[in-house]
Amino acid sequence: MQRRTFLKGSLASGTVAVAVSAGLLTPGAVMAAWPKTAFEAEDMQKAMSDLFGSAQTTPSDDISIKAPDIAENGAVVPVSVETGIGGVEEIAIIAEKNGTPLAANFKLADNAKGYVSTRIKMAKTSNVIAVVKAGGKAYSARKEVKVTIGGCGG
Amino acid sequence: MAKSIRARATLKGDTVTVKALITHTMETGLRKDEKTGKKIPAHFIQEVTCAHNGKEVVLAQWGPAVSKNPYLSYQFTGGKSGDDVSISWVDNKGEKDSLTTKIK
Numbered sequence: 001m002q003r004r005t006f007l008k009g010s011l012a013s014g015t016v017a018v019a020v021s022a023g024l025l026t027p028g029a030v031m032a033a034w035p036k037t038a039f040e041a042e043d044m045q046k047a048m049s050d051l052f053g054s055a056q057t058t059p060s061d062d063i064s065i066k067a068p069d070i071a072e073n074g075a076v077v078p079v080s081v082e083t084g085i086g087g088v089e090e091i092a093i094i095a096e097k098n099g100t101p102l103a104a105n106f107k108l109a110d111n112a113k114g115y116v117s118t119r120i121k122m123a124k125t126s127n128v129i130a131v132v133k134a135g136g137k138a139y140s141a142r143k144e145v146k147v148t149i150g151g152c153g154g
Numbered sequence: 155m156a157k158s159i160r161a162r163a164t165l166k167g168d169t170v171t172v173k174a175l176i177t178h179t180m181e182t183g184l185r186k187d188e189k190t191g192k193k194i195p196a197h198f199i200q201e202v203t204c205a206h207n208g209k210e211v212v213l214a215q216w217g218p219a220v221s222k223n224p225y226l227s228y229q230f231t232g233g234k235s236g237d238d239v240s241i242s243w244v245d246n247k248g249e250k251d252s253l254t255t256k257i258k
Contacts, residue, residue: 033201033215034200034201034215035215039215039217039218075221075222076221076222077221078225080227095219098219099184100217100218100219102217102219103216103217103219103220104214104215104216104217104219104220105214105215105216106212106213106214106215106228107212107213107214107215108211108212108228109209109210109211109212109230111206111211111230111231111232112211112212112228112229112230113169113228113229113230113231115227115228115229116212116214116226116227116228117225117226117227117228118214118220118221118224118225118226118227119220119221119224119225120219120220120221121182121218121219121220121221122219
């Protein structure tokens with residue numbers, strides 16, 4: 001996000017407040033909560049420490065990443081993450097060699113299962129890393145995806 | 155309006171599976187316009203709030219690396235047939251949309 005538009009956004013906060021009271025936006029969806037620094041971080045370690053407070057993760061066999069071995073089109077790489085770890089709070093999907101590695105983060109409520117699925121863009125062949133935060137600890141798993149045509153730039 | 159979201163929630167056993175497709179350009183801000191050579195400004199969904207009967211179940215925070223016309227799927231327990239499942243998104247320009255559907 002550009003600084004200019006951000007400033008404009010804060011000036012327009014009155015409008016946002018109206019939207020909140022009208023029930024159009026839940027407070028959780030207000031833009032300020034979006035972890036900007038983590039999404040703008042250019043290396044994975046920084047993205048993880050911005051997001052979870054630490055880049056330390058414990059490798060876990062209890063996380064499975066479903067993604068193609070070879071992605072013909074890097075613009076659309078389906079990624080599913082499933083974990084049997086109890087008390088999952090967050091699941092982050094990271095493409096290690098993207099310009100900004102953090103692709104998505106999902107905050108899960110107590111009744112949500114440890115499963116998310118989406119599609120991401122990958123610039124080149126790299127590991128896809130799933131970080132699962134549960135009980136205050138971070139666990140991770142990785143899977144290599146070979147990309148034949150990059151999905152960023154054009 | 156809710157024209158940008160298509161979603162389906164299905165109950166199987168005790169688990170509700172929600173699958174959603176959102177129509178959005180998800181522009182990264184890195185691409186250039188082929189004619190003018192100017193950068194196309196970033197325009198992407200930042201947050202998607204997924205709720206069950208008004209209670210938040212999943213909050214997805216996205217960067218521009220989520221694919222164009224994003225797909226999202228998640229699962230939760232405690233839902234019954236006929237319950238409301240709602241999905242709403244907001245992007246970096248403050249545009250937003252939401253949709254409420256029923257569990258089948």
